[in-house]
Amino acid sequence: MAIFAMSLDLLIGYTGLVSLGHAAFFGLAGYLLAFAAPEFQPANLWTSLFLTMMFCAIFASVIGFITLRTSGIYFIMVTLAISQMLYFFIHDSKVAGGSDGVYIYMRPDATFFGWKPFDLENISDFYYFTLTLLVLTYCFLRALVRSVFGRVLSGIRLNESRMNSLGYPTFRYKVICFVFSGTLAGVAGYLSAAQFGVVNPDMLGWHMSGNVLVMVILGGMGTLLGPAMGAFILLLLELIFQTLPSIGGVNLSKHWHLFMGGAIVLVALFLPAGVAGLIRGKSQTRQPIDD
Amino acid sequence: MIEPILIARKLVHSFGGLTAVNNVSIDCRVGEIHALIGPNGAGKTTLINLLSGDLQVNAGNILFEGNEITGLKSYQISQRGIARSYQKSNIFLMFTAFENCRLAAQSRLPHSMHFFLNPDTCSAVNEVAHAALATAGLSGRIDTIAGALSHGERRQLEVAMTLATVPKLLLLDEPLAGMGADESTRMVELLRKLSANHSILVVEHDVDAIFAMADVLTVMVNGMVLASGSPDSIRSDPKVQSAYFGVSGV
Incomplete structure (x- = not known):
């Protein structure tokens, strides 16, 4: 989930593109793994992960090419519409198990030319594998946002027309950013599907997109560790509120959504820079200055 | 005389029913400050936008260093060597x-x-x-x-x-806007210095500054060029005097 949140932050926090369809890549990757795996047999980790990433990259470039012609609220609507199209396609057609989803019976097999460095069926191996990918994603994104390319993305967020007149083909930059972001969301979806052993249409619906958006906001936009923390915090809060004891005959855990919503409202009101903003402290936060 | 680096011919641009730029032709040369003046709403900024590619022309064509740049996107025009600044700091x-x-x-x-x-x-x-x-x-x-x-x-x-x-050509939209007297003087000096190896097209309202720095003046009124020429010829042009400086003249 943290990888997923960081991938969206590249889009929102650095380039200023708010997408409500990011779960499309997440869910799509899950389904790709499900299709790649023969029934009752594991898929090869390396080939299926590679294929999933490639497919998500191609899908993202096509979607990006269409949606990035719009901006602002229209971009939100178009990304939402496209992910909902995918959602209903999977939900209402028989190709992928309809609303029940598809089960993945075995976790991917890490055998690499006959050499098996670790076994994902082993829970701690799977944990370390995911952690490695998380760290790799973090390092990759960190290098990316600090590069010349990353500076251009920030410039586009702040003032796209000025970037154009400075000689940057901003559309091309946005599409490439969208592809990076979609591909990483695909990695996250792949891991999630492998972990839970099931994919269903909810993975690509707008609910999921909204969830990851909340993670990014909760953690702090425009920071990389923020959204990663946001993912942990959101899942943790969910867990805490779901296990609340019943007090005076009222089962509080049944109404966990209420507490969850309240917590998010509080963060939005009092921590506009997210949890990362809290840690960084007020001295370093650069307040946007009005002209 | 040096060949112009930028040749714009019969540019037209309309916003709905309003023709903001109507049949405007303009030349810019390296080593020259070309000032564009005119009352508010004369179409000066629209003309700059057409030359920089921020807006597309409805008719007419623009040559830069002998190549057609009409219809290119703003980033492509920037890459050719035309840079612009904005009226409001951007x-x-x-x-x-x-x-x-x-x-x-x-x-x-x-x-x-x-x-x-x-x-x-x-x-x-x-x-x-x-x-x-x-x-x-x-x-x-x-x-x-x-x-x-x-x-x-x-x-x-x-x-x-x-x-x-x-860049080779600078399109400057009111670089002196809102500046104090000292700052203006320094900016005029800077532009004079830059004009040695750049071509500069500048929109400006400050009449004193314009006559202090411009080599060529073009006066626009209602989207059309009223007059174009050296500062002295513009100053003594009766049409310009009545339209821009007031009937009494300067």
Whole structure:
């Protein structure tokens, strides 16, 4: 989930593109793994992960090419519409198990030319594998946002027309950013599907997109560790509120959504820079200055 | 006389029913400051927008260094060597003055996608950015966040950013707007200095400044060119006197 949140932050926090369809890549990757795996047999980790990433990259470039012609609220609507199209396609057609989803019976097999460095069926191996990918994603994104390319993305967020007149083909930059972001969301979806052993249409619906958006906001936009923390915090809060004891005959855990919503409202009101903003402290936060 | 670097012929642009630029032709030469004047709403900024590619012409054509640039996107025109500044300071307020210029300078890197190149290590880009700041007189304010610069300094930064893209032609939209007398004088000196190896087209309202720096003047009224020529001929033109300076003349 943290990888997923960081991938969206590249889009929102650095380039200023708010997408409500990011779960499309997440869910799509899950389904790709499900299709790649023969029934009752594991898929090869390396080939299926590679294929999933490639497919998500191609899908993202096509979607990006269409949606990035719009901006602002229209971009939100178009990304939402496209992910909902995918959602209903999977939900209402028989190709992928309809609303029940598809089960993945075995976790991917890490055998690499006959050499098996670790076994994902082993829970701690799977944990370390995911952690490695998380760290790799973090390092990759960190290098990316600090590069010349990353500076251009920030410039586009702040003032796209000025970037154009400075000689940057901003559309091309946005599409490439969208592809990076979609591909990483695909990695996250792949891991999630492998972990839970099931994919269903909810993975690509707008609910999921909204969830990851909340993670990014909760953690702090425009920071990389923020959204990663946001993912942990959101899942943790969910867990805490779901296990609340019943007090005076009222089962509080049944109404966990209420507490969850309240917590998010509080963060939005009092921590506009997210949890990362809290840690960084007020001295370093650069307040946007009005002209 | 030197060949013009920019030749625009019979440009037309309408916003709905309003023809903001109507049959305007204009030439710009290296070594020359060409000033564009006219009352508010005369179409001066629209003309700049047409030349920079921010707006597309409805009719007419634009040649830059002998090549057709009509219909190109603004980033393509920028890459050809035409830079523009904006009437209202259009800078990245959250970045430092240096980062603003570096962003402008790195647009000239031979290919545009450098995913992992740390900008601190591109010495060529950093040098161009430093040079542009120094030329614009902002050397002392390199690490200041642009939002904390004074109005006049922001105008200077605006010019520095255009310089950082190493242009041949500068389109400057009211670079003196809102500046104090001292700042104006310095900006006029800067533009005079730049005109030695650049071509400059400048929109300006400050009549004193215009006559202090311009080599050629074009007067626009209601989207059309009323007169064009040397400052002296414009000053004595009766049409210009009645339309722009008032009937009594200057």
